[in-house]
Amino acid sequence: MRDIDKLVSQIRFAFGFVDFPSHCGWHAAIAKDDWVSDPKELLKITNTRDKKCDWWELTIDDLKICSMAQCYLDSQGVAFYLPAYMTCVVKNTVRPNYCDLISWLEPGVNDSNANLYDYFLEQFSLIKGLRKKACIDVLYHIRSNLDPKDMFSKDEINGILAHEFWDYKRITNCSN
Numbered sequence: 287m288r289d290i291d292k293l294v295s296q297i298r299f300a301f302g303f304v305d306f307p308s309h310c311g312w313h314a315a316i317a318k319d320d321w322v323s324d325p326k327e328l329l330k331i332t333n334t335r336d337k338k339c340d341w342w343e344l345t346i347d348d349l350k351i352c353s354m355a356q357c358y359l360d361s362q363g364v365a366f367y368l369p370a371y372m373t374c375v376v377k378n379t380v381r382p383n384y385c386d387l388i389s390w391l392e393p394g395v396n397d398s399n400a401n402l403y404d405y406f407l408e409q410f411s412l413i414k415g416l417r418k419k420a421c422i423d424v425l426y427h428i429r430s431n432l433d434p435k436d437m438f439s440k441d442e443i444n445g446i447l448a449h450e451f452w453d454y455k456r457i458t459n460c461s462n
Contacts (some may be wrong), residue, residue, distance in 0.1 A: 293376050293420075293427055300416035301369035304341055307362040311336030312349060316397035344370040346378060356390045365412040379431040381439075388428070388442050391421060393451040410451070413459045422452055 310318075312386035322328060337348050349371055360366060368390070375383045393410075396403040413421060415423045446452055 289427075290376055293423060294373055296423060297338065297369050297373050297376070297420045298342055300420040301341065301365070304366045304369070305362065306338055307359070308332060308338075308365075310358075310360065310363055312355060312359075312363075312367060315355035315358040315363065319354050331358060339460050341366050341370040342373065344374075346374040354389075356386070359409065361409055361411045364409050365417075369414070369417075369420070372421065375428055376424060379428060381433040381436055384428045384432075385439065387424070388439060388446070391425065391446055391452075392442070393446070393449050396450075407451070418452070422447065423451075 308329075309332070310328055313335035314322075314328040314331040317328060317331050322331070344367075356364070356367070356371075371387055371390070372452060375387050378402045394400075394402045402422065425447055426444050429440055432439050
């Protein structure tokens with residue numbers, strides 16, 4: 287089995303079945319990034335524009351135009367869309383795909399004035415144990431397959447992997 291196939295299988299096993307986030311899907315998150323805040327409108331967008339399926343059936347075409355959409359997903363949305371996006375990146379490790387994923391996995395600085403790290407922890411509260419390990423392995427995969435012209439992503443990935451949230455020693459004591 288190829289390394290890519292093993293990593294895709296690892297992601298699928300680690301995340302398993304995750305309910306579709308019917309309250310706020312991918313396109314509603316994009317709409318939030320475009321300043322839509324009405325819950326009824328966001329629900330309508332989710333119901334009419336998002337593909338209702340298992341996460342492993344999503345393709346990169348279903349997840350395009352993300353801008354900063356992933357920042358507007360809650361923990362259920364992250365648990366559903368993150369493995370789909372990681373799988374797409376592993377299958378097609380090109381700079382536009384992996385740059386968005388690197389940004390998504392960046393926990394930020396633990397600064398009590400900004401509270402961005404607390405927000406990240408809330409969003410990633412369902413990413414523990416084997417799920418976290420899969421994310422780490424995807425980061426290693428990306429780092430090993432960077433675009434030769436990419437001068438910045440290696441340092442970004444190294445910074446993420448050095449962050450306390452992604453510390454492998456800590457995750458070995460977590461449950462899935």
